[in-house]
Amino acid sequence: MAVYDDREAYIPYRRSDLIDLCISDGRLSIDQQTTFREFCDILSAYYHFQFHSYLETIKYNFEPFNPDPVTKVVHQPNPEEVQQMEAELIVAVTEVLERANYIPLTQEFLQRAFKVKSLIDLKTDIDFNEFEQIVFYYRGDITQTIKTKRWFWHKEVELDILKQIFVFLRFKDATYFEEKDVDISKLKFIPGKAYVYYYQNVPKPDLEFLFPNIKTSMTWKDRLLLGVPAIGAAIPLLLKVAPQMLLIIGVIGFLTLGRPVDIAALRADADTVKDLAPLLLAVLSLLITLGGFSFQQYAKYQNKKIKFQKDVTDTLFFRNIASNTSALSTLIDFAEEEETKEILLVYYHLLTSDRPLTPEELDDQVEEWMDEKFGTKIDFDIQGPLNNLANIRGDFTQADHLVEDQPLLSLDEQNRCRLLPLEQSKQVIDYVWDNAFGN
Structure with a gap:
């Protein structure tokens, strides 16, 4: 059994497609094809029921932490209960993630x-x-x-x-x-x-x-792209406005003190005051120009900010599959699908093998089959489906005799996988499904 660092256990194909491929593979007789599909259907229903209990546990323990609940709480858990619910939630979520072949x-x-x-x-x-x-x-x-x-x-x-x-x-x-x-x-x-x-x-x-x-926030590059042109364009405007502003200050000083201000740059007299109106209009025009430029730069900044927000929104919105409770339900669906696919692949290859296989041989055979049929290289997780098949136990009838509590799979003394024949396997999974709600 090879170990890979560049492969995953994830099987990127639908369960229904794998079942169809197994049936069309030409290694099952017509009668076997019908029985095999029925076996797969019952097995899928059984694991759907099994994972439903996971979903109920996760939903119950998630409720105190749900940011958008749609139901009212009858009993508010105390801090100790909340802590316990969080611990159980994390354990259940992590276990389901691993069963869904997440890393x-x-x-x-x-x-x-x-x-x-x-x-x-x-x-x-x-x-x-x-x-x-x-x-x-x-x-x-x-x-x-x-x-x-x-x-x-x-x-x-x-x-x-x-x-x-x-x-x-x-x-x-x-x-x-x-x-x-x-x-x-x-x-x-x-x-x-x-x-x-x-x-x-x-x-x-x-x-x-x-x-x-x-x-x-914006990077330094974007800040410079906005700031440098703004400073470059603002300097000529400020140089043009500065003399008039100094003159206005001088006029205000003359009107306040009744005499010219004794500073050369701010000197103003009675004649200057008479020409104040056209001067104010000129300065006002320059200030409007400066204000318009400032607004233009601010608008550029806001547009850049909006573009950034849109980029982030696109990243999240168009790549989001589900959130909160729906995300947990989706996780259960993925785990149920993944685990069932693994079991079906193991069962099919043991069923159609011309000799008993060890777990290592079976692992390699499944990986080679996936590569041959799909061109997909996976690192198949053999131990999980073997344990699942061994844990499915039930009764079946053989030659008019009832055989009780038999597993679908067992290992012999040479560590080779022994599988029940297809007809008996279907009886066992039928038995398990019929008794699932009573256990």
């Missing part, structure tokens, strides 16, 4: 990703101390070449992209922010609540934009 992203990995320049040219800052819990997982890591515009030419850039990302972020309580003199009403999140997101096709350098507490 954890550490805070160290995130920090390294943040240092890579994003295509969204923004200065960003995230305070990780504001979080009580961070659960960050991904599935699917690819490299994609895209074209970006740089001034007057286009440039091809290779981006590392994560296909699916699950994010669970629980903020610290309001006390933490109050102690830091933070105005809670201005926060973009609710302290003490948890925010859950599902994203797709996110470049690694853009991971920082997935955090609700991100602070963005």
